[in-house]
Amino acid sequence: MTFIRAYLRASTEDQNASRAKKALEAFANNKGARIASWYIENASGTKADRTELARLIDDAQTGDILLIEQVDRLTRLTKSDWDKLKAAIQSAGLRVVSLDLPTSQAAMTVSASDDFTGRMLDAVNSMLMDMLAAVARKDYDDRRRRQAEGIEKAKAQGVYKGRPADEVLHQKIRELREKGFSIRKTADLAGCGVSTVQRALKS
Template sequence: MKIFAYIRVSTKEQNTDRQHEALREYEGTNKIKFNAVFEDKASGKDFDRPQYKVLKEIIKPGDILVIKELDRLGRNFMDTPKELQYFFERNIKVKILDTPLIDTGDDKLDYTINNMLIGFLSYIADKEREKIQSRVKEGLKAAKDNGVKLGRPERTIPDNFEKYYKRWKIKEITAIEFAKLLGISRSTLYRYIKEYDI
């Protein structure tokens, strides 16, 4: 039997110290040493993560997978229970440190209870993500309602555009020369011309 641990944060800027500390404490309390600790800095919305894929290739029936919190494994209500089902069906125990699973000693009962608990926790994790997304949308709407312009700033036609435009219009200068005089690309020039001609 081997014991593996998995750590995940969503971005490179986020810190993994809290998860590492919880895993070290688990090792000390249980007088064990992890065979390997896998770590990803990637979103939890799906399971397309480099180290997680390696973990799934290595872990075998009878092994144990330890994670600090359920949402470190995944934050997707639909897929997280399926992922846990994958481990349970292969007789791989998943231990969530912040939510110790009930251990009755009866494998069938444990399997049922664990599935129910995992489904419930996955639902909560997904609802939390929806709540964050909803707050972001509300914030953007409030900003828009208050006159804040969102997205890329609008490009304004240069002040000296009209002077060179008139020369270009009577074929005194070419489009290439026109663009060079403004210090812009030809594609930008034609966009400005289109805007100006409206």
């Protein structure tokens, strides 16, 4: 039986990395499979050093599946950093399956003894993954550029005030804490990160 390792990532602690968990579970169930291990973290896709992703790769055995929702959950890295990550994934014997890359999903049903089909799929998916990784990085760079341009324009007009606090979220956090939930549980219930909970309690 194929061992599936699911990886969930959100860009910042203000986002909930578990949001896509149901989608991955539904996909695996539809394929008659079960996710054996979860690796969840809040970290930027532009960051090469990610604790949970590194742990997943270290834990992996040849033939395991690395299941993700989208390729950009795995990488928004520069080309050189992506090449290093891809090499580590391949060295661990992992096959990446992504919900937004249909050709990769064939890896769920390829027999371990079918070496030719497996190698063909690996070659095709490696090329497509490179393309999607490049698109993900370009999207990140474009958004950062537009954000910087917008801030500069707002500053020039004297209307830039920085990022406003989410008062509705902060009130919900305070109410959860008053009910006795821990900071970690409060973050999970509010759908935010621990740092957001801590900021709300200080405000």
